[in-house]
Amino acid sequence: MNGNRNMVKAGLAVAGCVLLILAAVALRPLVGHGGSGSSAEPASGPPAGLEPVATPSVAAPVPRGGGSRRDDDVNGDGYADLVFAAPAIGVRSTDTGGEQSAYLGVVYGSARGLDPSTRTVIEPDDTRLPPYLAQGTLPTADLDGDGYADILAGGHVVWGGPAGPPDEAPAAELGGLPGDFDGDGRQDLAVTEAVGEKYAERYQLRVLYGPFTREGKPRRTGAARPSPVAEAGLGYEDADFSLTAGEADGDRSTDLVVTAHGDDEQEPAVLLRGGDGPGGFAARAPYLRTGSAVAFGDFDGDGKGDVAVGDNGTRNGEPGADAQDPAVHDTVTVYYGGSRPDKRLRPGATGDYVTEDLDDDGRDELLISFDGGARILHGSADGLTTDKSATVRRDGAGKEVPASERPAYFTAVRDFDRDGRAEVVFGWSPADEGGGSTGPSRWWVLEGGTDTVSAFTDARFFD
Numbered sequence: 001m002n003g004n005r006n007m008v009k010a011g012l013a014v015a016g017c018v019l020l021i022l023a024a025v026a027l028r029p030l031v032g033h034g035g036s037g038s039s040a041e042p043a044s045g046p047p048a049g050l051e052p053v054a055t056p057s058v059a060a061p062v063p064r065g066g067g068s069r070r071d072d073d074v075n076g077d078g079y080a081d082l083v084f085a086a087p088a089i090g091v092r093s094t095d096t097g098g099e100q101s102a103y104l105g106v107v108y109g110s111a112r113g114l115d116p117s118t119r120t121v122i123e124p125d126d127t128r129l130p131p132y133l134a135q136g137t138l139p140t141a142d143l144d145g146d147g148y149a150d151i152l153a154g155g156h157v158v159w160g161g162p163a164g165p166p167d168e169a170p171a172a173e174l175g176g177l178p179g180d181f182d183g184d185g186r187q188d189l190a191v192t193e194a195v196g197e198k199y200a201e202r203y204q205l206r207v208l209y210g211p212f213t214r215e216g217k218p219r220r221t222g223a224a225r226p227s228p229v230a231e232a233g234l235g236y237e238d239a240d241f242s243l244t245a246g247e248a249d250g251d252r253s254t255d256l257v258v259t260a261h262g263d264d265e266q267e268p269a270v271l272l273r274g275g276d277g278p279g280g281f282a283a284r285a286p287y288l289r290t291g292s293a294v295a296f297g298d299f300d301g302d303g304k305g306d307v308a309v310g311d312n313g314t315r316n317g318e319p320g321a322d323a324q325d326p327a328v329h330d331t332v333t334v335y336y337g338g339s340r341p342d343k344r345l346r347p348g349a350t351g352d353y354v355t356e357d358l359d360d361d362g363r364d365e366l367l368i369s370f371d372g373g374a375r376i377l378h379g380s381a382d383g384l385t386t387d388k389s390a391t392v393r394r395d396g397a398g399k400e401v402p403a404s405e406r407p408a409y410f411t412a413v414r415d416f417d418r419d420g421r422a423e424v425v426f427g428w429s430p431a432d433e434g435g436g437s438t439g440p441s442r443w444w445v446l447e448g449g450t451d452t453v454s455a456f457t458d459a460r461f462f463d
Helices: none
Strands: 011-013 018-021 082-087 100-106 117-121 148-153 156-158 177-179 188-195 202-209 242-246 254-260 270-271 287-291 293-297 304-310 330-336 343-345 353-358 366-371 375-380 385-395 409-414 425-430 442-447 453-457
Touching: 082 409, 082 425, 100 148, 148 409, 177 242, 188 242, 202 242, 242 293, 254 293, 287 304, 293 366, 304 353, 353 409, 366 409
Parallel strands: 293 353
Antiparallel strands: 011 018, 082 100, 100 117, 148 156, 177 188, 188 202, 242 254, 254 270, 270 287, 293 304, 304 330, 330 343, 353 366, 366 375, 375 385, 409 425, 425 442, 442 453
């Protein structure tokens, strides 16, 4: 599952305890009920306009935490934090020879939600960052077991600490997908490895078991396992694969969905359950279905994780590529961790998946992201449903920006104020073709997918 929950209140604390009033805007979250449609971007009313935004010019001290067990709490104060990479203001890609121009930002959670006055900004030329850092949300996990979540930034680990990432702690070169794959309570990393000669590689899976040293050395290195997709007899022997981690059966160990990489199409997915078999997982990897969008969640609230696999909308553009199998096209299938039978739905959207509990009912929602918005399917006692499904949208600029460049991007869903209801975060950056900045980025924080919105910009983050 991805993250946690809650709204940013209209008043955000500024350094010196001056309250900065953020603009609240009306955003129509409901665009019809049910989920029988099949368009990649559901029809809706006009997107909400660009509201005024403001950000403290002077950063307040980061609240010092004493350590927590959250995997998204960089300063260990018990609240989830927003961690992202965005274009550095005033730096164009042409100024850097096309090299990295993204900075790493942390905006810290609090009892009032996200507070942009408490933030950490690591600029592009900082040695803790890799030569190139892709823009977007960055994963976090407590890799060294010290109670402070660490940031996985493009093959580098930026270590967390009581006041956020410390300047004096050099990054380790380390990457992978975090999870507790052996159930010992410590975070591990699942990695894919290419073996063989160039242009004739095969790919294998390996787990690096934590805790890790600050130099990036794992406690132990697991045995390699050949591609689980190929093992399942589904072909793709020479293809790379992607990994999604989560809980599928209610035990202590993290499970994996492995999806083959193909020709930008919907590809087969298999489930690896954490265990003591080959490579640290059960010997058999059952086939789930074809579909390149994957997320774990507990949609029926029974305490056992479920898996959603569906159509993320990609097509290779070749003639007939849109003629997908009806069982795949515009559908999502939920595999329940308990005794409930699998269920196939038509959500009315295609895109990437993320899950969290938006309404504090103990059941996760499924959010399907697309350019400029997200479709929300609710959990219920009967599992995931299209009843009362909703669409939220954001646009990042006015008429001075071409319409194709205005859609905001889905950034995160987490409970930043710990009230049990996850906030949905959208972001927008005015960037040139090479990823350089042409102005400040903006973020919108929606309480539980409702019309309660707070907004902030990074216009003064570099003062």
